[in-house]
Amino acid sequence: MIIAERKPIAEIVEMTRDHEKILVLGCRGCVTVCSAGGEREVELLASLLRLGAKKEGRKIEVQEGSLVRQCDKEYVDSLDSWNGEYDAIVSMACGVGVNFIANLRSSTMVYPAVNTTFFGGSPEQGIWTEQCAGCGNCVLHLTGGLCPVARCAKSLMNGPCGGSQNGKCEIHSEVDCIWQMIHDRLEHLDRKEQMLEVAPIRDWRTAGHGGPRKTKRDDLTI
Amino acid sequence: MSDFTPDIKAFCCHYTSQQTCAEGTEGLKQDGFPGSVSLFRVPCTGKIQVSTLLQAFEDGADAVYVVGCPVDGCHNVKGSQRAAKRVGAVKQALSELDVEAERIEMFHLERGFHPEFVAVAQEMDKKIKKLGPSPLKGESA
Numbered sequence: 001m002i003i004a005e006r007k008p009i010a011e012i013v014e015m016t017r018d019h020e021k022i023l024v025l026g027c028r029g030c031v032t033v034c035s036a037g038g039e040r041e042v043e044l045l046a047s048l049l050r051l052g053a054k055k056e057g058r059k060i061e062v063q064e065g066s067l068v069r070q071c072d073k074e075y076v077d078s079l080d081s082w083n084g085e086y087d088a089i090v091s092m093a094c095g096v097g098v099n100f101i102a103n104l105r106s107s108t109m110v111y112p113a114v115n116t117t118f119f120g121g122s123p124e125q126g127i128w129t130e131q132c133a134g135c136g137n138c139v140l141h142l143t144g145g146l147c148p149v150a151r152c153a154k155s156l157m158n159g160p161c162g163g164s165q166n167g168k169c170e171i172h173s174e175v176d177c178i179w180q181m182i183h184d185r186l187e188h189l190d191r192k193e194q195m196l197e198v199a200p201i202r203d204w205r206t207a208g209h210g211g212p213r214k215t216k217r218d219d220l221t222i
Numbered sequence: 223m224s225d226f227t228p229d230i231k232a233f234c235c236h237y238t239s240q241q242t243c244a245e246g247t248e249g250l251k252q253d254g255f256p257g258s259v260s261l262f263r264v265p266c267t268g269k270i271q272v273s274t275l276l277q278a279f280e281d282g283a284d285a286v287y288v289v290g291c292p293v294d295g296c297h298n299v300k301g302s303q304r305a306a307k308r309v310g311a312v313k314q315a316l317s318e319l320d321v322e323a324e325r326i327e328m329f330h331l332e333r334g335f336h337p338e339f340v341a342v343a344q345e346m347d348k349k350i351k352k353l354g355p356s357p358l359k360g361e362s363a
Contacts, residue, residue, distance in 0.1 A: 008318050009315055009318040009319055010318045010319065010320070013319070040271075040273070043273045044272055044273055044276065044315075047273060047276040047277065047280060048276065048315055048319070050280060051276065051279055051280060051319060051358045052319050054358060054359065054360040055319060055320075055321065055357045055358050055360055056360070057360050
């Protein structure tokens with residue numbers, strides 16, 4: 001899922017200072033699962049915005065709402081139900097949701113309430129770790145299912161590098177060297193000879209280095 | 223600020239507030255429990271959400287505190303630990319709003335009759351009288 005973290009409340013108060021009627025809009029997708037921008041977080045942010053405004057002696061009306069997803073036109077269209085009730089939206093969705101509202105609502109001011117951080121998973125409650133970089137050219141079949149693009153500090157295609165010590169990355173003693181993990185896993189699977197294959201120079205155009213990416217499925221478009 | 227009477231809301235679990243039930247408001251008062259503190263009993267402090275604590279400030283509290291079981295002796299195992307984490311989250315939020323974080327506190331007390339139950343109320347009353355009204359009430363803006 002997409003992982004996000006709420007911005008410091010002072011930053012959100014500052015960016016919305018000009019507005020008196022705010023719709024705090026959650027997303028019931030990824031940010032609900034990672035507890036950054038679901039209905040519960042909407043309730044908290046709305047409360048904090050009211051308190052922040054009250055502290056400054058400003059009047060503010062805060063509406064609370066959420067969409068099934070903020071990354072689909074059909075759901076963003078349902079913003080119509082709040083028409084006239086706000087003059088700005090504070091989106092608690094990932095950056096995709098903020099962009100979608102901006103794309104589809106030419107007259108609506110929309111502000112991000114979260115910092116979108118990475119694609120990851122939750123190994124235990126309250127902890128999320130990056131697992132995928134969305135590079136557009138998956139090599140996991142070559143690396144035992146462990147991603148060197150997202151999980152190697154240098155995104156090396158042929159590792160480990162000389163900074164790998166005792167299974168840890170040189171950037172931090174708590175960070176596992178993913179190439180050590182790839183080696184150990186392939187060895188465990190009796191496939192360590194895969195490590196001898198030298199990966200060629202990688203074409204990074206699919207990773208966004210060729211500009212914004214787009215996927216079109218002919219079977220799904222009319 | 224000497225005539226300032228704070229509005230302090232205290233959330234106590236069923237076990238740490240037994241004294242309240244047994245002695246009643248008048249009994250507590252005789253023990254020295256400050257009149258500035260309003261008590262709200264909950265089955266377990268682990269049930270208290272961050273939104274509940276923020277709502278107390280929205281409702282005009284100058285301070286809020288939570289009294290739960292000892293960290294390693296909660297009747298519901300981890301309830302008071304969860305409460306402490308949520309109090310911590312509100313402390314962080316208050317700091318981000320440039321409001322004194324000590325306007326919210328967590329206390330872990332033994333269940334039953336203990337002078338500490340009154341002592342922490344007195345401690346909060348004294349501290350908040352010194353701090354003055356909550357800036358979140360907007361009265362100083």
